[in-house]
Amino acid sequence: MRKVFISSVVLLVSPTLFAAINNEAFTFIGFNTGQITYKEGGTLSSGVKFETSPTTTNIFNYSGGYTPIGDRFGFYINNISTLTSDQANEEWKASGTNGSASVNGTYQTDLASSKHQTLDMLGGYLLGGGHQVVFGASYTQSSIDRSGFNSGSALDAFNQTNLAPYVGTEGDVSSELGNGTPENTYEALENIYGADPNGKIRNFTETFTTFALQAGYKYDSLFKSRELGSRVQFGATIGLPMYYSVVNTSSPTLTFDSSFEGFDIGFNAGYGWRFTENVGLIATVNYFYRIRPELKQLLQTRAQAIESSKNVEYTDSSDDTVKTYADGVDLGRDRYASIPENELSYWNVGLSAYWNF
Secondary structure, three states, X not given: OHHHHHHHHHHHHHHHHHHXXXXXXXXXXXXXXXXXXXXXXXXXXXXXXXXXXXXXXXXXXXXXXXXXXXXXXXXXXXXXXXXXXXXXXXXXXEEEEEOOEEEEEEEEEEEEEEEEEEEEEXXXXXXXXXXXXXXXXXXXXXXXXEEXXXXXOOXXXXXXXXXXXXXXXXXXXXXXXXXXXXXXXXXXXXXXXOOOHHHHOOOEEEEEEEEEEEXXXXXXXXXXXXXXXXXXXXXXXXXXXEEEEEEEOOOOOOOEEEOOOOEEEEEEEEEEEEOOOOEEEEEEEEEEEEEEOOEEEEEEOHHHHHHHOOOEEEEEOOOOEEEEEOOOOOOOOOEEEEEOEEEEEEEEEEEXXXXXX
């Protein structure tokens, strides 16, 4: 009796399971409108905290397709790219206290635009009933272009608070650079190391590149039935960066890279109509988020920083005269360039056309 029952279940389930698999190829192209938000922040060596978070409005292009292999396997090659970006007003805010100096406000402004592109190469395995697990790799590249730099209302307070720990320190490092150098003045420190958006920055582009492994889940009613009419799809993926690198055109000789740090997540959903066996339209919504850690590279050693700042002219506020800091300015430490911990996210909505000829 038990064997008969089990055999009956197998006979009922197996045909149903296999009948619910429609491993059908398709190609698509879509255009969506949405926003990209970039956020970075951190703490400078002086203890001053800073952050910025510009948001741009973009038009996205989605294109790609699915190719079946046998009854259950298949693969996707999909591309996402931004076609346009507006210029958003970006504000850099700082907060912190050093002795009697403190800052809390915007110290720098600029205009920011963003670009993003993704190439996904994913394999898929159909579980039945429209459900599918996916796995593979993705290549993403995002960039932030900044221009039109200007001073914020808190620029002076930012420089004073950030440079306060080094005012009055000795510039003495070694006999090679000269002993007994005079104390560092705030004017000299500000001229060489202070933020000066109007005088020191013109424009630069920061480009973030990632190669990541991905895994996830998808549902598409197309894989369940060949019937015309409504079509539903949704899914989610998570990615682990195998390699991550950043290039900043303000310091093109520096390289920033890491592996196995941070993560990516993505969500998508769509609802539409299959008009014929070969053509359909789907309204889609997409969301993507990624976070990356801080990366640092040595910019100048303490000795190099002193040497490079020798004979730099600055205006002494005590008597309003132009002076030269002949012995260089010593911050008492090596100088590092960094890519702060940063996040990038986007959402968009639009319409995609699907076909299979």
